[in-house]
Amino acid sequence: MPDEAETGGEELQFVDRTGSRERAGQQIRLADMARRLPRLVRRSVALAWSIDRWACLGLLVCQVASGAMQALGLLAVSGTIAALLAGGDIYGRLLAAWPSLVMLAGAAAARALLGITVAWLSSRLGPQMSREAELGLLRAVTEVELSAYDAPGFNHRKEAAERGAEVAQDLVTEGQDLIASLASLIAGAGVLTALHPALLPLLALASFPQAVAQISAARVRYLARLRSNGDYRLLSILRWHVGDRYAADQIRAGTMSSFLVGRYRHITDRINRADRRAADTGARMSVLGALCGGVASAAVWAAVVWLLATGRMSVGHAGTAVFALQTVGMALRGLVVGGARIMRTGLYMDDWSAFLREAGGYRMNRGTTVPGPPQQITVQDLVFRYEEAANDAVRGVSFTLRRGEVVALVGYNGSGKTTLAKLLSGLYLPTTGSVTWDGVPTGELDPQAMWSHVALVPQDYARWPLTARENMTLGQPTSGGDADIHAACARSGADEVLTELRSGLDTVLARDWLGGQELSGGQWQRIALTRAFYRPAGLLVLDEPTAALDPLGEHRIFAGLRQLAATRAVVLITHRLTNVACADRILVLHKGRIVQQGTFPELVAEPGPFRDLWAYQHTREAADPAADGRSADDCAPSAHPAPGVPVPVPAPQPAPHGDTVPRTRKSTEGERTSASAEAETDAEAEAEAP
Ligand SMILES: Nc1ncnc2c1ncn2[C@@H]1O[C@H](COP(=O)(O)OP(=O)(O)O)[C@@H](O)[C@H]1O
Numbered sequence: 243m244p245d246e247a248e249t250g251g252e253e254l255q256f257v258d259r260t261g262s263r264e265r266a267g268q269q270i271r272l273a274d275m276a277r278r279l280p281r282l283v284r285r286s287v288a289l290a291w292s293i294d295r296w297a298c299l300g301l302l303v304c305q306v307a308s309g310a311m312q313a314l315g316l317l318a319v320s321g322t323i324a325a326l327l328a329g330g331d332i333y334g335r336l337l338a339a340w341p342s343l344v345m346l347a348g349a350a351a352a353r354a355l356l357g358i359t360v361a362w363l364s365s366r367l368g369p370q371m372s373r374e375a376e377l378g379l380l381r382a383v384t385e386v387e388l389s390a391y392d393a394p395g396f397n398h399r400k401e402a403a404e405r406g407a408e409v410a411q412d413l414v415t416e417g418q419d420l421i422a423s424l425a426s427l428i429a430g431a432g433v434l435t436a437l438h439p440a441l442l443p444l445l446a447l448a449s450f451p452q453a454v455a456q457i458s459a460a461r462v463r464y465l466a467r468l469r470s471n472g473d474y475r476l477l478s479i480l481r482w483h484v485g486d487r488y489a490a491d492q493i494r495a496g497t498m499s500s501f502l503v504g505r506y507r508h509i510t511d512r513i514n515r516a517d518r519r520a521a522d523t524g525a526r527m528s529v530l531g532a533l534c535g536g537v538a539s540a541a542v543w544a545a546v547v548w549l550l551a552t553g554r555m556s557v558g559h560a561g562t563a564v565f566a567l568q569t570v571g572m573a574l575r576g577l578v579v580g581g582a583r584i585m586r587t588g589l590y591m592d593d594w595s596a597f598l599r600e601a602g603g604y605r606m607n608r609g610t611t612v613p614g615p616p617q618q619i620t621v622q623d624l625v626f627r628y629e630e631a632a633n634d635a636v637r638g639v640s641f642t643l644r645r646g647e648v649v650a651l652v653g654y655n656g657s658g659k660t661t662l663a664k665l666l667s668g669l670y671l672p673t674t675g676s677v678t679w680d681g682v683p684t685g686e687l688d689p690q691a692m693w694s695h696v697a698l699v700p701q702d703y704a705r706w707p708l709t710a711r712e713n714m715t716l717g718q719p720t721s722g723g724d725a726d727i728h729a730a731c732a733r734s735g736a737d738e739v740l741t742e743l744r745s746g747l748d749t750v751l752a753r754d755w756l757g758g759q760e761l762s763g764g765q766w767q768r769i770a771l772t773r774a775f776y777r778p779a780g781l782l783v784l785d786e787p788t789a790a791l792d793p794l795g796e797h798r799i800f801a802g803l804r805q806l807a808a809t810r811a812v813v814l815i816t817h818r819l820t821n822v823a824c825a826d827r828i829l830v831l832h833k834g835r836i837v838q839q840g841t842f843p844e845l846v847a848e849p850g851p852f853r854d855l856w857a858y859q860h861t862r863e864a865a866d867p868a869a870d871g872r873s874a875d876d877c878a879p880s881a882h883p884a885p886g887v888p889v890p891v892p893a894p895q896p897a898p899h900g901d902t903v904p905r906t907r908k909s910t911e912g913e914r915t916s917a918s919a920e921a922e923t924d925a926e927a928e929a930e931a932p
């Protein structure tokens with residue numbers, strides 16, 4: 243299977259353009275850890291505290307108590323050994339050891355209970371932390387400018403923040419492990435120092451090489467994971483495309499499965515190579531660390547034997563030292579490994595908190611003027627360029643749209659119709675020039691207040707997994723109750739859909755594996771239209787609203803449009819030119835400019851792009867058989883102009899295909915629903931067919 247990656251074509255990839263996370267990953271070093279850990283622990287405690295202060299307090303108390311129990315246990319060991327090794331008969335020695343043994347058992351039991359309590363509280367608190375972090379992220383995401391989604395940097399930051407929210411729950415367990423290790427370190431170190439002051443520094447010195455090796459291995463693994471992150475993301479996108487129903491028919495009919503699986507394998511191979519390299523390096527470091535650690539441990543044990551042999555330490559104390567050394571050694575390893583882990587989680591959490599603070603750098607920062615329904619929308623010298631795009635999508639457009647008016651936007655794919663509609667509704671702000679609502683630039687209006695006056699049927703409308711009612715009211719019912727919904731349904735043709743729903747308006751519209759009832763593409767489009775007709779908004783934007791509708795459904799929409807326009811300003815984008823006859827004015831866009839405008843009769847009468855488009859759609863003669871090698875009779879639709887619409891016989895025009903700009907999509911992955919896929923393909927096929 244040929245693979246573009248290997249044949250030199252472009253390849254999908256996720257790149258961290260800022261390199262900030264790589265830099266952050268490099269920070270997993272002992273010194274940085276020592277500096278950052280206290281801050282990290284403080285922050286996790288603060289987050290946990292804000293969510294459930296009792297659970298948080300309980301955890302801290304349990305950890306401190308557990309540390310104390312450990313120290314007590316070690317002292318009990320000392321007491322037991324001393325009693326057992328003392329002179330006298332065995333009965334007397336056992337009797338003397340008895341209280342220490344009880345203390346030892348009691349401390350162990352208490353620690354076990356505390357451990358269970360800690361696990362219980364952690365498992366309650368952890369998932370809550372992630373849910374809270376996700377909610378914070380959701381709020382931040384809805385506060386950003388729509389244009390943020392066109393910026394790769396924003397999408398990277400958002401993804402990193404999502405990962406941060408996901409791992410927030412690990413902070414609890416990792417924080418607990420760390421605090422537990424710290425508590426046992428303090429307990430063990432205290433006991434050890436009491437036994438002999440030289441032991442602790444000796445042990446710390448001995449643990450150092452192993453700590454460095456373990457941290458280095460953790461850093462190598464983290465960086466490898468970071469570099470493979472983009473690939474993991476690609477895999478999940480591919481999995482979605484291969485596994486989701488939306489493309490299942492096309493994968494089969496297009497016999498794409500082995501190609502797609504091959505592509506998947508190509509990426510997994512890359513990840514596996516990186517993983518193996520990291521694992522090898524990590525293992526080498528661990529071996530080195532273990533060797534140094536072994537030598538150092540031997541030195542510590544030799545010291546204990548020497549202390550014992552020279553009578554500087556009693557046998558009882560030496561026995562206790564053995565336990566204490568083990569405790570401190572384990573605590574140190576726990577601190578290092580846990581520290582590296584929490585550092586890594588902390589880096590992800592940094593991404594999350596940075597996103598919340600700056601909303602990925604795209605927080606909406608608009609005015610506060612609260613508008614009424616717009617009477618007049620004025621566009622002046624409007625220019626708009628998508629972030630990082632090479633050309634302007636809209637170039638120097640000026641016109642006025644009034645309430646009571648239907649303005650149609652017509653043009654080839656990529657001519658800027660959708661972009662212009664989003665500028666009119668204030669979803670995008672002009673790069674230069676202005677869009678004003680009753681004299682106030684859209685950037686100075688309160689965005690939520692402005693959008694409450696906008697009803698939008700976008701090209702890619704959402705199929706919310708909600709009830710039919712919620713899908714139509716968008717969760718904002720009017721005071722008219724269901725009567726308003728039914729009125730909107732009558733306009734959009736969704737009344738016919740409703741009769742087929744098992745619980746009427748209360749039916750959940752979703753795939754049946756989600757417990758819902760499924761709708762066809764055209765039925766969904768009727769629902770999407772109902773939303774817009776239901777909404778009491780002054781500006782109605784219909785972007786290719788009937789691409790998936792049957793001719794009857796389409797006729798109903800356009801027949802009712804004039805009535806809707808009585809109280810609204812309507813922007814209509816459609817490729818079916820018979821339908822634009824109902825518009826008061828038609829603006830013909832080409833490469834982002836208005837190249838023609840007028841009423842339908844005016845435009846079909848004058849030579850220009852509109853008449854060309856009209857001719858391609860409605861006359862057999864105009865379809866140039868030589869242009870695509872097909873016979874005009876095979877593919878030209880027969881003319882069915884709307885009643886009263888003149889059908890001119892145009893002069894033959896060159897085929898427009900050379901000018902047709904392909905739509906490029908930035909959203910590549912799973913968010914894209916089958917609705918969008920269907921609607922778009924329909925619309926495009928239609929626009930491109932002569
Ligand atoms: N999100 C985006 N990022 C970058 N360029 C875009 C984006 N969306 C559209 N474009 C480009 O802007 C131009 C106009 O697109 P659009 O307004 O969607 O056209 P139309 O609706 O007329 O088909 C096209 O050249 C398209 O490639």
Ligand SMILES: [Mg+2]
Binds near residue numbers: 659660661701785
């Ligand atoms: Mg469009």
